[in-house]
Amino acid sequence: MTTSRTGGQILVDQLTIHGVEQLFCVPGESFLAVLDALHDATVAVTVCRQEGGAAMMAEAQGKLTGKPGICFVTRGPGATNASAGIHIAHQDSTPMLLFVGQVARDMMGREAFQELDYGAVFGTMAKWVVQIDDAKRIPELVSRAFHVATSGRPGPVVIALPEDMLTDVVETIDALPYAVTETSPSLSAMAELQQRIESAERPVAILGGSRWTDAAVQQFAAFVERFSLPVYCSFRRQMLFSSNHPCYCGDLGIGANPKLLARIRNADLVLLMGGRMSEMPSQSYELFEIPTPRQQLVHVHVDADELGKIYRASLPIHASPQGFTAALTAMRPSDTPRWIAKTREARAEFLTWSDTTRIRIPGPLQMGEVMAHLREVLPADTIFCNGAGNFATWVHRFWPFRAFASQLAPTSGSMGYGLPAGVGAKRLWPEREVVVFAGDGDFMMHGQEFATAVQYDLPIIVVLLDNAMYGTIRMHQERTYPGRVSATKLKNPDFRGYAVIFGGHGERVETTEEFGPALARARASGKPSILHCLLDPEAITPGASLTQIRDAAFARTEAKAN
Numbered sequence: 001m002t003t004s005r006t007g008g009q010i011l012v013d014q015l016t017i018h019g020v021e022q023l024f025c026v027p028g029e030s031f032l033a034v035l036d037a038l039h040d041a042t043v044a045v046t047v048c049r050q051e052g053g054a055a056m057m058a059e060a061q062g063k064l065t066g067k068p069g070i071c072f073v074t075r076g077p078g079a080t081n082a083s084a085g086i087h088i089a090h091q092d093s094t095p096m097l098l099f100v101g102q103v104a105r106d107m108m109g110r111e112a113f114q115e116l117d118y119g120a121v122f123g124t125m126a127k128w129v130v131q132i133d134d135a136k137r138i139p140e141l142v143s144r145a146f147h148v149a150t151s152g153r154p155g156p157v158v159i160a161l162p163e164d165m166l167t168d169v170v171e172t173i174d175a176l177p178y179a180v181t182e183t184s185p186s187l188s189a190m191a192e193l194q195q196r197i198e199s200a201e202r203p204v205a206i207l208g209g210s211r212w213t214d215a216a217v218q219q220f221a222a223f224v225e226r227f228s229l230p231v232y233c234s235f236r237r238q239m240l241f242s243s244n245h246p247c248y249c250g251d252l253g254i255g256a257n258p259k260l261l262a263r264i265r266n267a268d269l270v271l272l273m274g275g276r277m278s279e280m281p282s283q284s285y286e287l288f289e290i291p292t293p294r295q296q297l298v299h300v301h302v303d304a305d306e307l308g309k310i311y312r313a314s315l316p317i318h319a320s321p322q323g324f325t326a327a328l329t330a331m332r333p334s335d336t337p338r339w340i341a342k343t344r345e346a347r348a349e350f351l352t353w354s355d356t357t358r359i360r361i362p363g364p365l366q367m368g369e370v371m372a373h374l375r376e377v378l379p380a381d382t383i384f385c386n387g388a389g390n391f392a393t394w395v396h397r398f399w400p401f402r403a404f405a406s407q408l409a410p411t412s413g414s415m416g417y418g419l420p421a422g423v424g425a426k427r428l429w430p431e432r433e434v435v436v437f438a439g440d441g442d443f444m445m446h447g448q449e450f451a452t453a454v455q456y457d458l459p460i461i462v463v464l465l466d467n468a469m470y471g472t473i474r475m476h477q478e479r480t481y482p483g484r485v486s487a488t489k490l491k492n493p494d495f496r497g498y499a500v501i502f503g504g505h506g507e508r509v510e511t512t513e514e515f516g517p518a519l520a521r522a523r524a525s526g527k528p529s530i531l532h533c534l535l536d537p538e539a540i541t542p543g544a545s546l547t548q549i550r551d552a553a554f555a556r557t558e559a560k561a562n
């Protein structure tokens, strides 16, 4: 297209060309020309209540689809609010574009109203930051933004839009839709991989990272089946392998199964497929020696710069999940794998660890039974979303993830992610069930986006576990400074009433018996719902109460003193 258009129109045309169907925003006077162009466009716009929520919704869609999630915010405070979502996209390797209003070009550098230097603000958080000063260059720079966000290790790109540039009328030629490049392993690397696996005694595979597809997950599953390899998922990446599969042996999360950790420590070959093995999955960088692990490490990563960054692999392979799993289809074991019995043992340990019937916690609401009920009534491809807090353990340990694109959980441990992520997911795929797990602290960080769920008729279910405190921090307090409670207590609203006042459905759940019927009523209501579940503050983890944690800390201090 070469006719004259405003910068705003050119920009919205580029989004359409690159296949954008949805975007999230909080409006601002700095990008009125874009809002005007959106008036006539096919892109579905979700208007949100705070930019942090808007950015997280966009990030969640990026995570589910592998295509950049799109968010528009105003300058200054809009941009700094949105940074919460940019940090998640960065740590989670999620493709995302954040468009930010900017002051007019003739005012720049004077610290004009809400002016920020976005290169400086997002410098260490975004994969790329650019300001478009010439409307003629919108097709070029937006095309580059899509390519940067999706290439190699994906990440967020921030694009600043000077207000007057968006109203300039210019002639320019549209870009072609962006294309993602897959990277495939060499034949010699695959031959060496097979040779290394076949000469190992205790091999394991660990899955993580992004750029996965359903097909890549299936191809990987077929490969491990042939080789009977035990498979572990990295922190908050359980959707990469079905928990029903006989080779699935658990996840490397916070509070991981000690038996699982022992098996990985004792492995003689680790196939690390896609992840970075950062602080959380590596159990504070203690699982593998740095820089040279004791085990043979085969590290497959889509970004060459990740290989050798922390761990010096025995066999580094630069490949995307799709490129690598396509190459695996030809690999067949030359003999019956020697470790079949070990894989079965590891699987049995996982089944015991995730068995809900073994869990008893203080109080009348038994979360083991709640999780068992959810397993029974929810579809396998339900999308589970959460932010950060001990409450998330219930999902990660006891929900059997079985489908790709069914998990929205920030590896950055960002509170307040679950609700906006749930809104983003339901807006994308209204036919899928979406369940948000939230703590009382966690929920309130973006609780205003419940209004967005109501506005767009998105019947998500929020399971809100209220223990009247920032429980995780209280737990750490009791471990490190036993008995000295400081700044962790919360006085909460009635969240059932909160849901109702917003126009949704609310339930108050105090006992195990009440949970099932409350969930059924919420699902039948067809409205966004909150199940306000009152959890005994003592029930701080599935295995230990708050008092037990405090007493253990006192005992440690006493033992040290003697």
Ligand SMILES: Cc1ncc(C[n+]2csc(CCOP(=O)(O)OP(=O)(O)O)c2C)c(N)n1
Pocket (backbone or CB within 6 Å): 388, 389, 390, 391, 392, 413, 414, 415, 416, 438, 439, 440, 441, 442, 443, 467, 469, 470, 471, 472, 473
């Ligand atoms: C944005 C953000 N702020 C602070 C923290 C630190 N933090 C981690 S967990 C947590 C408490 C979570 O409390 P709640 O949501 O009530 O869940 P609980 O731990 O009680 O289950 C806090 C404050 C964080 N991870 N993210």
